[in-house]
Amino acid sequence: MQSPIPGALARFQDAFALALRAPEARPAAEIAALAAQPAFAVYRNTVMKGCIDALQANFRAVARIVGEKWFRAAATVYWREAPPTDPAMLDYGISFADFLERFDPAAGLPYLPGVARLDRFWTEAHAAMDHDALDPAAVAGLAPEALAANVLTPHPAARWAWFADGPIYTIWSRNRADQPFDADFDWRPEGALLVRPRDVVEWIALDAAGCAFLDACVAGGTLGKAAQAALQAQDDADLAQLLATLLKAGAFRKYETQ
């Protein structure tokens, strides 16, 4: 238990932590003699650099798009607002995409928050629980009526999203894979699916029907319900093709008869 009346150690740590994050504030008496030493900057710089490095490693496509200087300036603002809470820094930046949405200097780059969401998806897929992906052959033999009553559970590493505002998948995947990034693509809505059926995170473009289908699956709906959701999202969806694509990608881990 932390004692209700802070002892000397706790008071020291309160003062030290504040001086690390707010150099402009007048340091508390407990650490005034320390904050006045030039060496105090070593701690301040190490803490800030550690956080910004971690964020840059976790948001590679965002960093490539905006360049290192812009990224690190934005990351500094984010760090002041949302310092890490967990020493496992792979998780740092969970709210970074939301931050970019309301970060004024990013207003001219409306696709940036979406790209940040896909960077975060990559990390989640990379660190997700291991599981064998469902073998497409296990489903191939079933009659359509039998299939419709089944539930397909998405693979623990599968992450997907539909971006109605623009070609987020194209922008993200080109930058994540360090491919040339030019304006050579159509400005249209796009979705993305990230999977890790084995060791490596893989990704494909996914249409609105596919995203709606997976949303229904993760909510526990039968394949029949998921198919309805897919057709609602996109009335010309080719369901057989969609299911084959998702199975081949390794988007599911198992299916259960209801």
Next chain:
Amino acid sequence: MTTVLTAGLGLKPQHYDAALACPAAGLWFEVHPENYMVAGGPRLAWLEAIRSIHAISLHGVGLSLAADADPDPAHLARLAGLVRRIEPALISEHLAWSVWRGTYHPDLLPFPRSSEALARIADNISRTQETLQRRIAIENPSHYLKIDGHAWDEIDFLAELTQRTGCGLLLDVNNVYVSARNLGYSADAYLDAFPGEQVMEIHLAGHMPDPNLGEELLVDSHDAPVAPEVWALYARLISRIGTRPTLIERDDNLPDFRTLLAERERAAAVLRAPLSKAA
């Protein structure tokens, strides 16, 4: 089978394949457990593959043992899970704090060595050792600040922690050199007074002058080869206390694996010297 750990290397993702293929006898690898606190995926698979060939040391940075707070139970549980999975040869943490009131500061922060701090840290070490069911080693930190009001000398403080908790010590010779230079004391005298029988592991690393303050302030940067002065301190230490598992710690400005292996071989040669004397 008991493997005798000689000199080891920090394991970096860039070197996974080379580490896996390296047959050097007595070689071991150290990682920060915080980088492997994941549910699954290639990181754990790599670590387990390397563990099947070489011993692993888990060197934590996130328990924040010197904070005036209990270790985070969730973090401790994840660490315990990793310990069960990897069965590390060594487990260590720092005489420092990094998590405070829910915020993680990725550094090893100092504190005044008071009796209050001693009691709190001893309690935190004991909780950790009980949860892990393992003896852990506590590392001496690098110092940059002149803190008035230490009630305890650092060596006495560490020795008292070993007495109260049964923990061991991780002696970072580069930290001793850097701290002695920054605060103005004798690194030789510090090492001579260090309780050698409690040392479970030794760290060697490179340092750099502070970019703004120059030689006046050395920074424990882990981005350069081990300095000649640190090698000399290390050889003298080993001749006094005998061999201990010794890590070449390199985190930044990473050279290729062969270069690190050559530096590791230099430590291994120092470790062979007392054995040949004894033979």
